[in-house]
Amino acid sequence: MRKVIGIGETVLDIIFKNEQPIGAYPGGSAFNALISLGRCGVDATFIGEAGHDRVGEHIIRFLRENGVNADHVNVFADSKSPISLAFLDERNDAEYIFYKDHPHDQLDFVYPDIQPDDIVLFSSFYAVNPVIRPQIVGLLEYARAHGAIIYYDVNYRSSHRNEVMKITPNYLENLEYADIVRGSREDFDVLYKMRDPDKVYTAEVSFYCKKFICTQGADTVELRADQGLKRSYPVPPTSTVSTVGAGDNFNAGFIYGLLKYGITRNDLAQGLTPEQWDKVVACGMEFSADCCKSLFNYVSKEFGEQIKAQR
8 A cells, every 4th residue: 555654843723713712733734634644544654743741742642543653753852842823714714823943843763664656745844944954855865766756735834934035945945856846825925925826837836846736725726737737626615614724635635636546656757637637636625625614624534434435
């Protein structure tokens, strides 16, 4: 069975509505995607850090309870779990405040088993953080050498807007490593002061990576790929409770689609057909829609059971 390996931060997401906390859930961009994949029966491994505290213990236990291998999660003495505050507006879209001491990030892990056509997911500030850059590059080099598909979710938040210049070399290097790049309209507004997917792809991304997905909240999902392929996917109307995990679960569903439809790294290199893109993007939208129906950052357990029953 092909495996999915995700590397990233862990946080405790505290959700606010009308300035009052209404829930607190383990989170993190790659973390959320891996939880959803684990619930759907995918062989998933998470690499990252957790605080040496009650929250950290909960995060590791939560990974294992949802079928995700947590053997590569580091816990360092005196480390505290990061906190994210997500404030939902009237449309249930989230504005974030993060509390994390990035200069004291550490990362020390043994590479997990990676085989050809396994999928490696990396994302967020974690993917460009200068403090742990050697470890991130080491994993990406290892994954590439072993024939894995590398999926990069930009997920660059406005809280790091003042660090764009500093992280740009790492960001561009990530684009080069990636087989597929996904970002949101908000990410590219922060990075480039651009919100138009065509302009972002043509001017900033296509030189490094030809396969690009831009999500735009309730607006269309935009795909740009080899040979000038251009697709727009309307987002079906859905009753949204929270968008906190929407993008992370698009990643999970898209990756699930690569597995479900047997798409290999060689297939990606040769260029997918429009029909193949349609199928995997539909999976991404399906996972994202289910996540948005609750306050949780992941697909529901019931959704996971339905997906497992289809396999």
